[in-house]
Amino acid sequence: MITLALLLGMAAAGMAVATALRTPGAPFILAAGILLALSGAPLDASLVEGGLALSATFLVFVLGAQMDPSHIGREGRAALRIGLVHLGAILLVGLPVGFALAGDLRTSAYFVLSLGAGSTLLVFDLLRRRERFYEPIGRVVIGVLLIENALVLTALSTLTALDGGLGAAALALSAVLLLVLLARVVTQFVGPFVLERLELDDEERLLFVLAVLFAFSGLAHLMSLPAVVGAFFGGAALARFPLGAFVRGHVISFEDFFIATFYVTLGASVPIPTVEELAAEGALVLAMLALSPFLLLRVARSEGLTVRASLEAVSLIVPCGELCILIAMIGLSAGHLREDSFRVILTVAAATMVIAPALSSDFVLDRMTRWYPLGFRKTPRLPLTEHVLLLGCGDSGRVVLDALMDRGQSVVVLDDDPGVVAGLNDEGVAAFRGDGGDPAQLMRVGMKDARAVVSFMRRIGDNERLLQISPHPPVFVRVFSDAEAARVEGAGGHAVVESELGKTAFMSWFAGFDRARGGNRDDQHLPMV
Amino acid sequence: MSNTAFMSALGLMIGAAAGVNLVARALRMPTIVAYLIAGLLLGPVLGLLEAESRSGVLETIGEMGIVLLMFLVGLELNLDRLREVGKVAVAAGIGQVIITASAAFGISMLLAFPIQEAIFLSVALTFSSTVVVVKLLDQKGELHARHGQIALGILLIQDLVVIVVLTLLAGLASPESMDPWMVAQNIGRAFLGMGGLLVLSMLAARHVLPRPFRWAARAPRTLLVWSLAFCFLMVSLAHALSLSPEAGAFLAGVSVAQLGASRELGRRIHPLMSFFVAVFFVSLGAQIDIQAAAGYGPAALIFLGFALLAKPILIMWLLSRLGESDRVAFLSALSLGQLSEFSLIVIGAAVSTQMVGHHVLALVGAVSVSAFIISAFLAVHSDRLYSGFERLGLLRQLLRHHPDALSTPKKPKHPRGHIIVVGMNDLGRKLALELHERGESVLAIDSNPARLTALPCPTMAADIEYEASLEEAGLAHAKLAVSALRMASTNALFAVRSQSLGVPVALHVFDHSVAESLKDLESCYLVQPKLEAGQQIMSLLDGLGLSRPLEPA
Structure with missing residues (x-):
């Protein structure tokens, strides 16, 4: 039992280091085991x-x-x-x-x-x-x-x-x-x-x-x-x-x-x-x-x-x-x-x-990703004025891009993933590889001449830097929490809180669900998506 | 023993336990009985598990099972309830030990055992098995019921008496230490050790452990390893103070229970305990020397009857006199109708010091295992037995007919008609709050207790990947199950479990590829905030006239 106590004690110490460093514990537990052996502790x-x-x-x-x-x-x-x-x-x-x-x-x-x-x-x-x-x-x-x-x-x-x-x-x-x-x-x-x-x-x-x-x-x-x-x-x-x-x-x-x-x-x-x-x-x-x-x-x-x-x-x-x-x-x-x-x-x-x-x-x-050498790919020549600038083109960005293209509005996309950019170029979209958090790069894609900027950048700091550029067109930022929304609104942007929208959509579904349920689970006909 | 031999023996034990359990299931046999029978088959019957192959690492695994079992008992112990039953348990425990030991000594003398053997036999017959009782109560979900807590209280009293007995028996082995002053000193030291360990564990729970354990709770794996390390540290301390490992593990469990998140920790440890403890019981079954015990058939039957009938009747009578209801007295007493594994240890030690013959060990072994098997059966069917006895009026003379007001339901009540919301990230918190404000009964769940703070609805710190967590959350009776987690595999698992219980489910979908993988799950609402965000931005752009090309001037 003493051997077990020593082994688990050292494993616990290794886990503590890993938890503090927010990293998986295996190597640290291994190191703890080696230290235990080196200490000459009496092990069975x-x-x-x-x-x-x-x-x-x-x-x-x-x-x-x-x-x-x-x-x-x-x-x-x-x-x-x-x-x-x-x-x-x-x-x-x-x-x-x-x-x-x-x-x-x-x-x-x-x-x-x-x-x-x-x-x-x-x-x-x-x-x-x-x-x-x-x-x-x-x-x-x-x-x-x-x-x-x-x-x-x-x-x-x-x-x-x-x-x-x-x-x-x-x-x-x-x-x-x-x-x-x-x-x-x-x-x-x-x-x-x-x-x-x-x-x-x-x-x-x-x-x-x-x-x-x-x-x-x-x-x-x-x-x-x-x-x-x-x-x-x-x-x-x-x-x-x-x-x-x-x-x-x-x-x-x-x-x-x-x-x-x-x-x-x-x-x-x-x-x-x-x-x-x-x-x-x-x-x-x-x-x-x-x-x-x-x-x-x-x-x-x-x-x-x-x-x-x-x-x-x-x-x-x-x-x-x-x-x-x-x-x-x-x-x-x-x-x-x-x-x-x-x-x-x-x-x-x-x-x-x-x-x-x-x-x-x-x-x-x-x-x-930024340093990754990607072969030169010619982007379509489009006038960089009166466009909507889209920063990031993931799931939400795609919804906006498709809707704007359907309406005939010109869109320029800036994304840090060369693969995404290449794919969009293949579709005929004016997409550039770059960092939306870098004001110099934003200028190159005509931010000042854009009608609006829509940002899906994850890091709130990048969005704040974007909003510091003066003057800037209307900026719409997707954020994850109310605290982030307050920061964006404070800096002059329009925040769209993802979790709030998720909640609203859910509650609207739930109202229908509750009505359909009518207190009897056996008779329920649920509105499902 | 080589690793191959050890792993083969372990594989045989688990294989046999699983096989016998499958048959036992059809006969509604408790798992403990299945394990013991598996051991009997592997050991004495087929000779596949020799004594040598049960020693060493396998023995340690069995001991680990007991340690983890007692740690879990401590972890799940309801201190308020234990305090409530404390007086009854102390009075019944002490009374039972004195009367049982005296009666068992008398019977042994009547059966013509020499006085030294009669003393050891009386000790062996007095105590009940903490491991068996706790395992059975745990299996039936009755650890928190009043009769479960009384049985546990009596077992704790027995453990304290064991300390005295062990000290006295150690003295018998070396007559020079039978000097009364020395005996008193040894007993005092043992009690001092027990008190010291108790104080240490309480101080640790109050002043040392809270902050580091709160920090460790961020990572469930870290919390598990830390708790186990603390448990085995206490076991080592108990060993150093000549106390039983069970006492150390139990106190460690009680300490960790004071820190919160004990339910979740218990769920994580449970599968490990079940594995290790299975090895212990199979190993125990394999140790029975059927041939040696056969020569003492009549005595074995008398002792078995004593353990199964006389001891429970005595405890029942005591509890009834102490004001417990008929049902509580019956159920508590019935669960204690067996010998303790400690009996085997004591007799084993006495054999090794040649104070008793080998036949006594074989006799006690056979009686112990038979009592384990029969008492497990009785305990599993205790409610039916009680109803039958009551109907036949068999308890009328023995009990004082107290009403059953103090008895608690067998299992804690699960919530009903509620909405379970899992994952207290931004979305989860918003959903829980909104539903709560709407007047719904909401249960918020997250594996990180820190995320459950400041929520107005009931909360539960749990990992929903454990079925027991969902059972405790009352999923089967929920109106709706919602997961806001960003872990698709856990969400899919949650959906399957909810749907298997006929509970509608709503899941957070954070990526279109996840939506694709979940589309096969019917009766499932998918919360897709990413798409909602895209659509909302389009509405804003539309509202400001920014979504269409400018008309030429």
């Missing part, structure tokens, strides 16, 4: 080892349980192309780098697989925090991770079986296919029957979830595959909506707890690499990771993602995470990977997990 080694094995199994299960293929929707093709290009790039660069580091092909294969496995849980966390989960970018990234994880785990199963020859590797591949088939059976028949028709209580449902986990990992073990491969497919069997909705509560609890125990026990059980190891191997590995983004950006752009979305997708796909560490752990325990190589992979994974949130933050993405 068997408990740490057992805890690590248990946490790893649960973590991969949780990872699989979030891989809902139906979530990817129409972005499947883009996800497949990006995923394959990413793995291909890692393979092409990774094999020679790994060979240079370790001197044999199998070790380099472990390098490739480790670094090809994305940081799924971290990415899911970031997508949820940034409310991008259901946006096209979120769907593409989730699709890429699903494809990569499945391929990497299949390849890992074959790689671990290679000791027994090609026949054994082929058998391992068949075993993976069997697991996929079983997962399909659970998704289609067993899961819906048990979870939807049997009307189980919470505890019975939990038992079913656990039974699926242990049945799949046990089966994988019986077929000589790594148990985590079974755990992944077990989780994936329960991921599809609405099946996943029934197990979500359990999965969140396990994720929260086992992320903490996995990283803290991992930190407590592995020695840190020396500076020399890091300098030599780490630099090569990082170089390998750094090469793939450029290729991925091109593929993402060719799939129609905007520049910003492409940059964001790449910054989320490239970092390594829990699966990378697990693959390296399996390689280490099978004697296929040297301990120093394992330590370097671990450090690189931790480093990329720390960097990923910053790299994919709005601040960095905005700047990268």
Whole structure:
């Protein structure tokens, strides 16, 4: 119990740092575990080892349980192309780098697989925090991770079986296919029957979830595959909506707890690499990771993602995470990977997990988007007078643009996303790439000669700068809160509060709903949209 | 034990528990019984789970289950209600311990056990199982009912007596420490430790924890890990003071409960506890030595009858004399009709110091597990049993027929005909306020308690991804479910759960791609402020004549 108290205490400290920095906790919990080991605290080694094995199994299960293929929707093709290009790039660069580091092909294969496995849980966390989960970018990234994880785990199963020859590797591949088939059976028949028709209580449902986990990992073990491969497919069997909705509560609890125990026990059980190891191997590995983004950006752009979305997708796909560490752990325990190589992979994974949130933050993405080199694209020559200037062209902007164009009013769009601008240019709209928060750029698109300016810029500071330009035509600003509206009105603009409009529309619907309901729920005929 | 062996053993235990539970469900058998039977099958019957494979990490997992269970009890404990039943619990608890121990000692002597074994047997038969009772009450949603709180109060008194007993038994193991002064010192130290831990936990709850925990509540994962870290810190302190880990976990739960957000935390910990505690019960079932116990068949049956009948009847009689209603007395007493896991620990310790023979451990083990199984059945069907007994007039002689005024409903009342609004962002707050002003009964929900401040309607800090949260919010009886969240996956889940209960739902759609993904969900109103904003700006432009080209002069 003292070991547990120490481990959880250190995990809590790591989480505190992560919460203060508003970033995912995994790397900090890992660092806390390393500190615990360095402090020489009396830890029960068997408990740490057992805890690590248990946490790893649960973590991969949780990872699989979030891989809902139906979530990817129409972005499947883009996800497949990006995923394959990413793995291909890692393979092409990774094999020679790994060979240079370790001197044999199998070790380099472990390098490739480790670094090809994305940081799924971290990415899911970031997508949820940034409310991008259901946006096209979120769907593409989730699709890429699903494809990569499945391929990497299949390849890992074959790689671990290679000791027994090609026949054994082929058998391992068949075993993976069997697991996929079983997962399909659970998704289609067993899961819906048990979870939807049997009307189980919470505890019975939990038992079913656990039974699926242990049945799949046990089966994988019986077929000589790594148990985590079974755990992944077990989780994936329960991921599809609405099946996943029934197990979500359990999965969140396990994720929260086992992320903490996995990283803290991992930190407590592995020695840190020396500076020399890091300098030599780490630099090569990082170089390998750094090469793939450029290729991925091109593929993402060719799939129609905007520049910003492409940059964001790449910054989320490239970092390594829990699966990378697990693959390296399996390689280490099978004697296929040297301990120093394992330590370097671990450090690189931790480093990329720390960097990923910053790299994919709005601040960095905005700047990268501005600097992104885009080929010259000729914009239609339109007189920049008597136009309506539209700053930003997302969902709301599109409504205004279409309505104005229908009425024959000339419109000029300024947007910071080159992809959006290019798309509008293709439609024949006078659109320019630029920053609406920059007065100089506003002048270039004829702000002073415009009949009106409509701003959909998110940051209130940008809108205030715009309103400081004197004289200015009537300015209409979309804002999110009453406080922002007060600032805009105070600066001389017309504010349109999104939440207020949402409320008004809802209340008008609700009045009809309430009337139709007439106090009897059974007879209700609801006005629905 | 290697990791592979440990994971295989764990997989076997969970697989067997799930399998037996599926059958048990058809027979309306409590889950505890299913776990114990799964253990019996894996251990003594099929020999798949050897003693060696149950030790080490698996043992720790089982202990974690108990710790988390007691932490949850502390977390969900209603201190006011406990205070209300305090006097009754103390009087009934002390009375029961004295009378039960004396009677059990007498019976053991009559059955010709040597005096030393009779002492240990009387100790083993006196106490009831906190883990089993709490698990059953939790399963039935009766932890907050009066009979649940009385049972819990009696168990707490028993825990205090356990401290004394453990100290005395430790003395029996080394006769030189049986010096009365030394015994008094040891007992004093144990009580001082208990008092110290209690004071420490209360001070922490009042002065140390509130600010950091309020800060941590911004991130539910951080709050969970911090709470568990605090729980295991208290467990370690309890261990250092020679107290039971359960006491430390319980006090940690009581402390954290004072900080708010305990319901949400409880919901997050519950699945973990259920997993770990399942391992504990399966492991317990696997430990039974059926062959060794078989030689003591008649004695085992007598002791079983004593635990299942005599002890509850005694408690029932005491509670009735103390003014409790017939129903409360019956239900409280029935839930306590078993032996404690502590009994096995005490006898195990006595066997290891050769104070009693191995057969006593086998006997107590068999009686304990049988009592767990039968008492679980009785507790699950307690209401029906009470009605039956009352109809037959079997309780007439024993109880004093107090009316049932003090008894509380089994489950807390859920709201009805209300509107649930989830996500207290700008839109959510506006919707909640407007609906409230319109005279609707509104329940505002957000996972961050800070966002629920200054709302005039009832609020609830909860994560709606947990089904228990929606159950507690009374979704099944709601008039309308509204989500203002900007999390499409959570909204979709909310919509499916609402619709499965026939509750109309309105969802915030913040992106056209989200609208597309939700269009398959019928009977769903989509709040689309982005489109509304675009249309509003067009109206303004139209009003000012700015939306059409200027006519040539």
